[in-house]
Amino acid sequence: MTTFELTKEYIEKLEAAIEQKDEKLLKAEMDELYPADIAGILLELDGAQGHYLITLLDTETGAEILSHIDPEVRKTFIKEQFTVEEIAKYVNIFDSDDAADLLNEQTIEVREKVIALLDDREQARFIIDLMYYPKDIAGGLMQKELVKVNSNWTVSECVEEIRRQAEDVEKVFAIYVIDDDQKLQGIVSLKQIVLARKNTKIENILDDDIVFVETTAKAEEVAELMQKYDLEAIPVVNTLGRLLGRITIDDVIDFITDKAEEDIQVMAGITGEAEEDDSVWQLAKARLPWLVVGVAGSLLAATVIKSFEAEFQKVAALAAFIPIMGSTGGNVGIQTSSLIVQSLAEKTGITTSLWQRLLKIILVALVNGLVIGALAGAYIYLIGEPDLFLVVCFSLLSVVVLASFMGTVTPLLLDKIGVNPAIASGPFITTANDIIGIGTYLIIADLLLHL
Amino acid sequence: MTTFELTKEYIEKLEAAIEQKDEKLLKAEMDELYPADIAGILLELDGAQGHYLITLLDTETGAEILSHIDPEVRKTFIKEQFTVEEIAKYVNIFDSDDAADLLNEQTIEVREKVIALLDDREQARFIIDLMYYPKDIAGGLMQKELVKVNSNWTVSECVEEIRRQAEDVEKVFAIYVIDDDQKLQGIVSLKQIVLARKNTKIENILDDDIVFVETTAKAEEVAELMQKYDLEAIPVVNTLGRLLGRITIDDVIDFITDKAEEDIQVMAGITGEAEEDDSVWQLAKARLPWLVVGVAGSLLAATVIKSFEAEFQKVAALAAFIPIMGSTGGNVGIQTSSLIVQSLAEKTGITTSLWQRLLKIILVALVNGLVIGALAGAYIYLIGEPDLFLVVCFSLLSVVVLASFMGTVTPLLLDKIGVNPAIASGPFITTANDIIGIGTYLIIADLLLHL
Numbered sequence: 009m010t011t012f013e014l015t016k017e018y019i020e021k022l023e024a025a026i027e028q029k030d031e032k033l034l035k036a037e038m039d040e041l042y043p044a045d046i047a048g049i050l051l052e053l054d055g056a057q058g059h060y061l062i063t064l065l066d067t068e069t070g071a072e073i074l075s076h077i078d079p080e081v082r083k084t085f086i087k088e089q090f091t092v093e094e095i096a097k098y099v100n101i102f103d104s105d106d107a108a109d110l111l112n113e114q115t116i117e118v119r120e121k122v123i124a125l126l127d128d129r130e131q132a133r134f135i136i137d138l139m140y141y142p143k144d145i146a147g148g149l150m151q152k153e154l155v156k157v158n159s160n161w162t163v164s165e166c167v168e169e170i171r172r173q174a175e176d177v178e179k180v181f182a183i184y185v186i187d188d189d190q191k192l193q194g195i196v197s198l199k200q201i202v203l204a205r206k207n208t209k210i211e212n213i214l215d216d217d218i219v220f221v222e223t224t225a226k227a228e229e230v231a232e233l234m235q236k237y238d239l240e241a242i243p244v245v246n247t248l249g250r251l252l253g254r255i256t257i258d259d260v261i262d263f264i265t266d267k268a269e270e271d272i273q274v275m276a277g278i279t280g281e282a283e284e285d286d287s288v289w290q291l292a293k294a295r296l297p298w299l300v301v302g303v304a305g306s307l308l309a310a311t312v313i314k315s316f317e318a319e320f321q322k323v324a325a326l327a328a329f330i331p332i333m334g335s336t337g338g339n340v341g342i343q344t345s346s347l348i349v350q351s352l353a354e355k356t357g358i359t360t361s362l363w364q365r366l367l368k369i370i371l372v373a374l375v376n377g378l379v380i381g382a383l384a385g386a387y388i389y390l391i392g393e394p395d396l397f398l399v400v401c402f403s404l405l406s407v408v409v410l411a412s413f414m415g416t417v418t419p420l421l422l423d424k425i426g427v428n429p430a431i432a433s434g435p436f437i438t439t440a441n442d443i444i445g446i447g448t449y450l451i452i453a454d455l456l457l458h459l
Numbered sequence: 460m461t462t463f464e465l466t467k468e469y470i471e472k473l474e475a476a477i478e479q480k481d482e483k484l485l486k487a488e489m490d491e492l493y494p495a496d497i498a499g500i501l502l503e504l505d506g507a508q509g510h511y512l513i514t515l516l517d518t519e520t521g522a523e524i525l526s527h528i529d530p531e532v533r534k535t536f537i538k539e540q541f542t543v544e545e546i547a548k549y550v551n552i553f554d555s556d557d558a559a560d561l562l563n564e565q566t567i568e569v570r571e572k573v574i575a576l577l578d579d580r581e582q583a584r585f586i587i588d589l590m591y592y593p594k595d596i597a598g599g600l601m602q603k604e605l606v607k608v609n610s611n612w613t614v615s616e617c618v619e620e621i622r623r624q625a626e627d628v629e630k631v632f633a634i635y636v637i638d639d640d641q642k643l644q645g646i647v648s649l650k651q652i653v654l655a656r657k658n659t660k661i662e663n664i665l666d667d668d669i670v671f672v673e674t675t676a677k678a679e680e681v682a683e684l685m686q687k688y689d690l691e692a693i694p695v696v697n698t699l700g701r702l703l704g705r706i707t708i709d710d711v712i713d714f715i716t717d718k719a720e721e722d723i724q725v726m727a728g729i730t731g732e733a734e735e736d737d738s739v740w741q742l743a744k745a746r747l748p749w750l751v752v753g754v755a756g757s758l759l760a761a762t763v764i765k766s767f768e769a770e771f772q773k774v775a776a777l778a779a780f781i782p783i784m785g786s787t788g789g790n791v792g793i794q795t796s797s798l799i800v801q802s803l804a805e806k807t808g809i810t811t812s813l814w815q816r817l818l819k820i821i822l823v824a825l826v827n828g829l830v831i832g833a834l835a836g837a838y839i840y841l842i843g844e845p846d847l848f849l850v851v852c853f854s855l856l857s858v859v860v861l862a863s864f865m866g867t868v869t870p871l872l873l874d875k876i877g878v879n880p881a882i883a884s885g886p887f888i889t890t891a892n893d894i895i896g897i898g899t900y901l902i903i904a905d906l907l908l909h910l
Contacts, residue, residue: 042670044687076687171654179691180650198649199631203622219493235716236495236527238709240630240691257708258689264712265686268719269801275726276797276884277790283802288819292826295794302790303831306783307838313779314842320775327771327778328764332757334782335893338789339728339753339886343746346727350720351734368739375743380754387758391765433727435790442786 012045019052026057034064043072050077050085059089071098075106083113092118096125103178104131105151105259108138138253146230147223149263150244150253153177156184159193159211163204166196179256181241185214190250192243194218220245223252228267231260274428275346277302277435298435305439309334309446316450319457325393326453329384329400330446336380336404337411337445338438344369344415346433352423362420369412377408399456403449410448411441463496470503477508485515494523501528501536510540522549526557534564543569547576554629555582556602556710559589589704597681598674600714601695601704604628607635610644610662614655617647630707632692636665641701643694645669671696674703679718682711725879726797728753728886749886756890760785760897767901770908776844777904780835780851781897787831787855788862788896789889795820795866797884803874813871820863828859850907854900861899862892 025033038046038061046065050058050073062070074082086095095114099107099122111119119139126132134152141147155173157166166183182195194216204213220243221230234242234257244253277298286294313320313330320326348365381401388397415437419429476484489497489512497516501509501524513521525533537546546565550558550573562570570590577583585603592598606624608617617634633646645667655664671694672681685693685708695704724730728749737745764771764781771777799816832852839848866888870880 042688167653170650174650174654181691198653199621199625201653202618202649203625235709235712237493240632240708257691257712258686261686261708261712261715264716265719268716268722272719272723272726272797272801272884275723276793278794278797283798285802288822288826291798291819291823295791295823295827296830298794299787299790299827299831300834302786303783303834306786307835309782310779310838311842313782314776317775317779320778321772324768324771325765327768327781328761330778330781331760331764331785331893331897332754334785335753335757335789335889336750338786338889339750340746342727343729343749346723346729347734347742350723351736368742371739372742372746375739376746376750379747380750383751383754384758387761391762433723438786438789442782446782 012041014045014048014052019049022049022061023053023057026053026060029060031064034061038065038069043069044076046073047076051081055085055089058085063094067097068101071101074098074110075102079109079113082110086110087114087118092121092125096122096127099135100126100128100131102131103151103153104134104138104253105149107131107135109143111135112139112143141223144227145223146221146225146227146244146255147252149227149230149255149259150223151256151259152253154184154241154243154251154254155180156186156251157196157210159185159187159209159214161210162206163201163208163210163213164206166201166210167206170201179241181254181256184243184251184254185210186251192218192220192245192249192251195243218243221255222247227260227263230255231264231267234260235264271349271428271430274430275342275433302435302439305443309443312443312447312450316454319450319454323395323453323457325396326450329396329403329449332384332400333403333407333445333449334442337407337441340373340376340408340411341415341437341441342433344373344412345419345429345437348416348419349429349433352419352429366413366416369416370409373409373412374405377405380408381405395457396453399449399453402456403452406448406452407441407445410444414440414444463492465496465499465503470500473500473512474504474508477504477511480511482515485512489516489520494520495527497524498527502532506536506540509536514545518548519552522552525549525561526553530560530564533561537561538565538569543572544576547573547578550586551577551579551582553582554602554604555585555589555704556600558582558586560594562586563590563594592674595678596674597672597676597678597695597706598703600678600681600706600710601674602707602710603704605635605692605694605702605705606631607637607702608647608661610636610638610660610665612661613657614652614659614661614664615657617652617661618657621652632705632707635694635702635705636661637702643669643671643696643700643702646694669694672706673698678711678714681706682715682718685711686715722800722879722881725881726793726884753886753890756894760894763894763898763901767905770901770905774846774904774908776847777901780847780854780900783835783851784854784858784896784900785893788858788892791824791827791859791862792866792888792892793884795824795863796870796880796888799867799870800880800884803870803880817864817867820867821860824860824863825856828856831859832856846908847904850900850904853907854903857899857903858892858896861895865891865895 022034022037050061053061062073077085095118099110102110111122123132123135137152153176155170155177157169170180170183180198182197183201184195185193187193194214195218196210196214200213219233219237219239221233223244223246230242233239240257241254243251244255246252278294381404384404385397385401388400418437422431423429473485473488501512504512513524528536546569550561553561562573574583574586588603604627606621606628608620621631621634631649633648634652635646636644638644645665646669647661647665651664670684670688670690672684674695674697681693691708692705694702695706697703729745730748832855835855836848836852839851869888873882874880
C-alpha cells in the first residue's frame with residue numbers, strides 16, 4: 009500500500025463532491041482507503057458532511073470508521089448527526105468492547121433505545137455486561153468475542169467452533185479452553201490447531217501455564233503483563249476463574265500511548281486532555297489552573313522578598329541572584345521527581361527503602377550542588393561582589409539538596425495516597441521549589457551578611 | 460497464574476542456594492517461573508551468580524531469559540560472564556532480531572567469533588543480514604523468521620510449510636504470500652488456513668490489500684502504522700517489493716514505551732538514559748548538562764538585573780516581582796511547547812499553517828495573560844504598591860505572549876532541523892523564558908517609572 013497522505017486539496021475535492029451529492033465519485037474514492045484513513049478525513053469535514061459520507065458506505069465499513077474516531081469527537085458527532093436506528097445498525101456489528109465504549113459516551117436514553125433496537129441479541133447481552141465496568145480496569149478493556157472450546161472436544165470440533173464464530177471473532181489469536189463449569193483451563197494456539205491431527209483431544213495439546221487477569225485488575229497492570237510476557241491477547245476471568253472475555257493488544261497499546269500523553273501533559277501543567285486543535289477557550293481553560301497555582305506561588309515568593317526590602321536596599325546586588333535560586337530549585341526538583349515517577353511506573357525489582365533512596369539522592373545533589381556552586385562562585389568573583397560569594401554558594405548547595413529532597417518525597421507521597429505522581433514533576437514542584445529556593449537564599453543572606 | 464512478586468527474602472534464599480550449589484532447589488524454583496520473571500531476578504544477583512543460574516537451566520529457557528534482560532545490563536553481563544561458545548549456544552536459538560541486537564552490543568571480535576560458531580547456518584545468515592541496519596528503522600526492528608508460501612501453492616502445501624517452520628517461527632500471526640520473484644503478494648491469516656479446504660489455491664484466498672513498510676521506514680512510522688491499522692505484525696520489503704522480514708507488535712510496543720520515557724526525560728532535563736538505580740556518579744552526570752545550562756541562563760539574568768541596580772535601590776519592591784516573571788514565562792512556555800510537540804508527534808490531519816497556529820496561540824496567551832494580570836494586580840493593590848500596578852500587569856501580559864511565541868516557534872524549528880522537539884519542553888525553554896521574562900519586566904519598569 010502507499011501510505012495515505014491527507015491534503016487540503018483532497019478535502020476540498022471531497023467537500024465539492026458531497027455538495028453535489030456525487031455518490032459515484034465519493035464511493036470510488038473511499039473504496040481506495042482504509043477505514044482508519046477515512047476516520048481521519050471525517051475530522052476535517054463538518055458533522056453533516058461526515059454523516060452523509062459514512063451513510064454512503066456499507067455498514068461494515070461505516071462501523072469500522074466509527075470505531076477509529078477519537079471518543080471525544082465521536083461523542084458529539086454521533087449525538088448530533090445519527091438517529092438511534094442508525095446507531096443501532098453500526099453498533100450491531102461493532103466488537104462488543106467498542107460498542108460498550110460508544111454507548112457509554114451517549115446519554116442513558118440513547119443507550120437504552122439503541123440496545124432495544126439491536127438485531128443481534130447476543131451482542132445486546134454482551135454490551136450490557138460490559139457497560140458496567142469502569143474504563144481503567146480489565147473489565148472495561150475486554151471484549152466478549154472469543155473462541156472457546158471444552159477441553160474434552162477434539163481438534164475437528166474445535167475447527168467447527170472457529171467456523172461458527174468466524175464472522176464475530178475477527179482475530180482469533182488463541183482458542184480458550186474451558187471445563188464444564190466455564191472455568192479457564194488453558195489455551196491452544198491456532199498454529200497447534202493447524203498442525204494437530206483431527207481427532208486429537210484438546211486436553212492433550214492445551215497449554216495450561218498461561219497468564220490471565222481478573223476483571224478488576226488495573227489497566228496499568230494488564231498493560232505491564234502483556235508487555236512483559238509478549239502477549240497479543242490475555243483472557244479475563246471472574247473471581248471463580250470463569251472465562252468472561254479477553255483483552256487484545258491493540259486496546260492496550262492505545263491505553264499505553266494515552267497514558268504517556270497524559271503524563272507529559274501533567275508534567276507540562278495542562279489539565280484535561282487538550283489538543284492543539286481545540287478552541288482558544290478550551291486551550292486557555294486547560295492551562296489556567298496551573299498558571300494560577302504558579303502565580304499564587306510567585307506572589308508568595310514576592311511577599312517573602314518584600315519582607316527583606318531593607319536588605320535589598322543595603323545590598324542591591326542580592327536581587328541579581330533571585331532567578332538562579334528559583335530556576336535551579338525548579339530544575340533539580342523536576343529532574344529528581346521524574347526519575348522517581350519513572351521508577352514508580354516501572355515497578356521492577358525490589359522497592360528500595362525510602363532512606364536508601366534519600367541517601368543516594370542527597371549524594372547526587374551534593375555532587376551537582378558543588379559543580380553549580382563553583383560556576384556561580386566564579387561568576388561572582390568576576391563581577392566583583394566577593395561579599396556575596398559565601399552566601400550564593402552556600403544557598404545554591406542548600407537549594408539543590410532541598411529541591412532533591414522535595415522531588416523525592418512528593419511523588420512517593422502522592423503515589424501512596426493514590427494521586428498520579430507525575431503531577432509532582434509539573435508546575436507544582438517548580439512553584440514549591442521557587443519559594444523554598446528564594447526563602448532559603450534570603451535567610452542565609454540575612455544570617456551571613458548580618459543585614 | 461499468580462503474578463510473581465520479587466522479595467528480598469526470595470533473593471536471599473536463591474543466593475544461599477547458589478552459594479551451596481544446590482542445583483535441585485534452584486531448578487525446582489526456576490521451573491515455577493516464566494523466563495521474563497527470571498530475567499528480573501538476575502538484575503538482583505551479581506554477574507557470576509546470574510551466570511551460574513542461567514547455565515543450570517536448559518538452553519531454550521536460558522535464551523528466553525537473556526532476550527528479556529535490559530540491553531544496557533545485558534551488554535556487561537554477557538561480556539563479563541559468558542564465553543563465545545556459550546553466547547553462540549544461546550544466539551543459535553534466539554529470534555534473529557534479538558540475536559542481531561545482542562551481538563551488536565558486543566565487540567566486533569566477539570560478534571565474528573560467535574557467528575562463526577553458530578550451528579544453525581541459516582540463523583548466521585539472518586543475523587549478518589540484520590546487523591547492518593540501524594536500530595531506529597524498520598530494518599533494525601524486523602526479524603527474518605516468518606512463514607512464506609508461493610501464491611500458486613495449495614492450502615495443504617501451506618500447512619506443510621508451517622509444520623516445517625513451526626520450531627523457528629514461534630508466533631505465526633499470518634502467512635506471507637510471495638510470487639516467483641520473492642515479491643510480496645499479500646497475506647493469508649491462520650484462521651483462513653484452518654477454515655479453507657485443503658486443495659484451495661492460496662492465490663484464491665489471499666488478502667492483497669495489505670499494509671507493509673520498506674526497510675528504511677522510520678521506527679516511529681512503523682509504530683504509527685501498526686497502531687492505526689491494529690496490526691500484530693507488518694511485513695518488511697526492499698525497494699523492489701521483495702519480502703525480507705516482518706516486525707512483530709511486541710518490539711513496537713517496547714519502542715513506543717522507550718520513546719515515551721525518553722521524551723519525559725528530555726522534558727525533565729535529563730540527558731542519556733538514566734534510571735533511579737544507576738550509580739550516584741551516573742545520575743549526577745545525566746543531570747549536570749541541563750543544570751549548567753540553567754545556571755548559565757540564570758547568571759545571564761543576574762547580569763541583566765545587576766545593570767538595573769540603581770533602579771532597585773530606588774524602588775526596592777521591584778525585586779519582589781522577579782520570580783513571577785520568570786516562573787510565568789517558564790510555565791507558559793512549557794505548556795505551549797508541549798502541545799506543539801504532541802501535535803508534531805501525532806501527525807494527524809492537515810498541518811495548520813504557522814500563522815494560523817501563532818494567531819491562535821497569541822489569543823490563548825491574551826486570555827491567560829489577562830487573568831494572571833488581574834490576579835497580580837489585585838495583589839499589588841492589597842500590598843499597597845500602586846506605582847507598580849501598570850508595570851507588573853503590562854509586563855505579565857507581554858511575558859505570557861512572548862513565552863507563548865517562543866514555545867510555539869522553538870519546537871517547530873527543532874523539528875525542521877531534525878532535533879527531537881521535546882527538548883523545547885525542557886529546561887531550555889524555561890531558561891530562555893526566565894531571561895526574556897525578567898528582561899521584559901525591567902525594561903517596561905524602566906520606561907513606565909522613568910527611573
